[in-house]
Amino acid sequence: MPxxxxxxxxxxxxxxxxxxxxxxxxxxxxxxxxxxFILRVDDTDQQRNVEAALAPILEGLRWLGLDWDEGPEVxxxxxPYFQSQxxxxxQAAVDALLACGxxxxxxxxxxxxxAEREQAQEAGQQFTYSRKWMAADxxxxxxxxxxxxxxxxxxxxPRTGELVLQDLVRGPVRFAWAREQDHVIQRADGSCLYHxxxxxxxxxxxxxxxxxxxxxxxxxxxxxxxxxxxxxxLPQFAHLPYVAEPGSKHxxxxxKLAKYLKHRDFSRLKRHxxxxxxxxxxSVEAEVFNPVIVDFYEQVGYLPTAVLNYLLLLGWSLDDATxxxxxxxxxxxxxxxxxxxAPASFDPQKLLAFQERAFQQLPVKQKTxxxxxxxxxxxxxxDPPPCATAPYLSQIVTAAGDRLxxxxxxxxxxxxxxxxxxxAYDEKTLAKRFQNAAGAREIxxxxxxxxxxxxxxxxxxxxxxxKSFVQRQGIQMGQIVHVLRLALTGKAVGFGIFETLAILGKxxxxxxxxxxxxxxxx
RNA sequence: GGCCCCUUCGUCUAGCGGUCUAGGACUCCGGCCUUUCACGCCGGCAACACGGGUUCGAGUCCCGUAGGGGUCACCA
Numbered sequence: 040m041p042x043x044x045x046x047x048x049x050x051x052x053x054x055x056x057x058x059x060x061x062x063x064x065x066x067x068x069x070x071x072x073x074x075x076f077i078l079r080v081d082d083t084d085q086q087r088n089v090e091a092a093l094a095p096i097l098e099g100l101r102w103l104g105l106d107w108d109e110g111p112e113v114x115x116x117x118x119p120y121f122q123s124q125x126x127x128x129x130q131a132a133v134d135a136l137l138a139c140g141x142x143x144x145x146x147x148x149x150x151x152x153x154a155e156r157e158q159a160q161e162a163g164q165q166f167t168y169s170r171k172w173m174a175a176d177x178x179x180x181x182x183x184x185x186x187x188x189x190x191x192x193x194x195x196x197p198r199t200g201e202l203v204l205q206d207l208v209r210g211p212v213r214f215a216w217a218r219e220q221d222h223v224i225q226r227a228d229g230s231c232l233y234h235x236x237x238x239x240x241x242x243x244x245x246x247x248x249x250x251x252x253x254x255x256x257x258x259x260x261x262x263x264x265x266x267x268x269x270x271x272x273l274p275q276f277a278h279l280p281y282v283a284e285p286g287s288k289h290x291x292x293x294x295k296l297a298k299y300l301k302h303r304d305f306s307r308l309k310r311h312x313x314x315x316x317x318x319x320x321x322s323v324e325a326e327v328f329n330p331v332i333v334d335f336y337e338q339v340g341y342l343p344t345a346v347l348n349y350l351l352l353l354g355w356s357l358d359d360a361t362x363x364x365x366x367x368x369x370x371x372x373x374x375x376x377x378x379x380x381a382p383a384s385f386d387p388q389k390l391l392a393f394q395e396r397a398f399q400q401l402p403v404k405q406k407t408x409x410x411x412x413x414x415x416x417x418x419x420x421x422d423p424p425p426c427a428t429a430p431y432l433s434q435i436v437t438a439a440g441d442r443l444x445x446x447x448x449x450x451x452x453x454x455x456x457x458x459x460x461x462x463a464y465d466e467k468t469l470a471k472r473f474q475n476a477a478g479a480r481e482i483x484x485x486x487x488x489x490x491x492x493x494x495x496x497x498x499x500x501x502x503x504x505x506k507s508f509v510q511r512q513g514i515q516m517g518q519i520v521h522v523l524r525l526a527l528t529g530k531a532v533g534f535g536i537f538e539t540l541a542i543l544g545k546x547x548x549x550x551x552x553x554x555x556x557x558x559x560x561x
Numbered sequence: 562g563g564c565c566c567c568u569u570c571g572u573c574u575a576g577c578g579g580u581c582u583a584g585g586a587c588u589c590c591g592g593c594c595u596u597u598c599a600c601g602c603c604g605g606c607a608a609c610a611c612g613g614g615u616u617c618g619a620g621u622c623c624c625g626u627a628g629g630g631g632u633c634a635c636c637a
Binding site for chain 2: 442
């Protein structure tokens with residue numbers, strides 16, 4: 040039998056990082072064995088706007104390269120892939136369940152059920168529905184309806200015995216049937232609920248392995264009951280531990296961003312992103328720009344493989360040493376039996392470490408291509424870029440070296456793209472290295488003269504000039520380097536000073552030095 | 562609270578009875594390199610939740626305890 044897995048998000052408007060991990064494991068498991076990965080939209084409860092709420096999810100998966108063999112936009116032989124369009128199949132399943140006595144029509148009002156529940160709780164007992172409003176046959180149903188009641192369909196769960204679920208991650212898990220409730224599978228208006236829909240669809244789509252988050256573990260018995268009663272063969276189940284918050288074991292949640300920001304590493308991650316977003320004019324609000332949402336990483340300029348590589352190791356490992364995986368290696372080595380049982384905390388620092396390593400390994404040409412859109416979106420480079428941009432940018436990327444950790448980091452070097460007369464100075468640096476630095480003005484003035492007479496202006500040449508200048512003046516390197524960097528970039532930190540001069544070229548370097556020298560000193 | 566799951570350095574993890582004075586990675590702390598920053602290099606701190614068994618021998622098996630988490634919907 041072919042391996043078929045699925046990822047079945049409900050259209051919530053964003054792709055949660057934990058959801059990505061679930062999708063990744065499903066994708067790897069199927070692809071590693073030549074199987075298929077199916078994307079299905081669980082929108083039984085969603086009303087309007089499914090398309091808008093689904094778009095970010097599809098985009099996120101595409102960005103990560105988690106392509107689906109069947110599902111929205113690609114079709115397939117087992118569609119439709121939206122639960123909202125599969126009502127007829129659910130109805131047929133409800134009818135079958137009703138016919139075989141595995142389900143019944145129930146006419147209790149919600150408050151009546153609630154009352155029973157509270158009563159049980161007060162008595163310190165487990166709640167088990169009395170089935171008082173269960174319609175035993177059509178006549179009984181008609182009588183309830185005549186009394187103005189409307190009916191739902193409930194599962195008629197067994198009340199004795201035990202069930203053993205053979206979970207691929209957890210091993211055997213035992214449940215007592217008596218603990219299970221008569222869950223509603225169809226509402227009075229005919230719409231069906233998740234537990235029924237997911238079983239019907241997983242069967243119809245021939246899903247062989249249901250790989251999903253641990254929060255579904257306790258749902259599994261009632262789903263297995265439906266499988267059994269409908270005569271469907273059982274798929275294999277694998278319940279993954281969820282992705283936990285940084286520094287705790289709670290489930291990572293988009294809503295708790297404020298809390299996470301108290302965590303040092305997490306707030307660093309967010310600030311790093313915010314700096315980039317701010318320069319792009321993007322909103323940094325939690326609803327749309329949130330490290331719990333995968334879109335955050337795309338916006339900031341992470342590499343999909345780095346994100347995937349990090350997520351792969353969150354709850355799974357190959358051995359005691361291997362950390363770096365190409366996409367192909369992931370597919371080759373992934374296995375469900377090496378998935379951990381305990382939840383794993385999301386660690387922003389480690390994610391960044393994977394990103395750094397991956398980005399470092401990229402050739403300059405590729406980095407340049409990744410970085411360019413950021414400059415364009417920030418309005419620093421035209422679109423399409425002028426011919427001179429490519430070699431210029433390539434010089435900058437080379438000089439930046441490992442300082443570029445994500446593509447958006449290029450915006451730290453925007454000073455190379457602003458007109459000389461608009462260069463902004465960092466205030467503290469201006470005061471420290473120029474206004475309050477004894478002799479700085481004179482040294483810079485002298486060096487400006489020297490540089491003005493230089494013909495060759497590559498990094499090696501200016502290095503020779505500067506070093507001989509320092510020697511002849513009898514000064515320290517530090518006395519010229521800092522004020523010079525301030526003049527050229529407006530900042531205290533940046534590339535090597537020789538590269539900086541070479542990149543800017545003679546004309547612009549001199550112009551920038553003149554501009555600083557024209558500043559008032561007080 | 563009931564049910565279910567989980568428990569090795571701060572974090573991710575290796576470990577499937579002796580090779581564990583517990584290994585790797587990230588972070589952190591020192592140091593080196595150096596014109597700043599970043600990178601890089603060298604070194605360091607740091608863990609088997611606890612208590613009972615089983616066994617010649619337990620991080621590894623069993624049972625308890627504690628702690629953590631998930632779930633208890635006409636959400637998915």
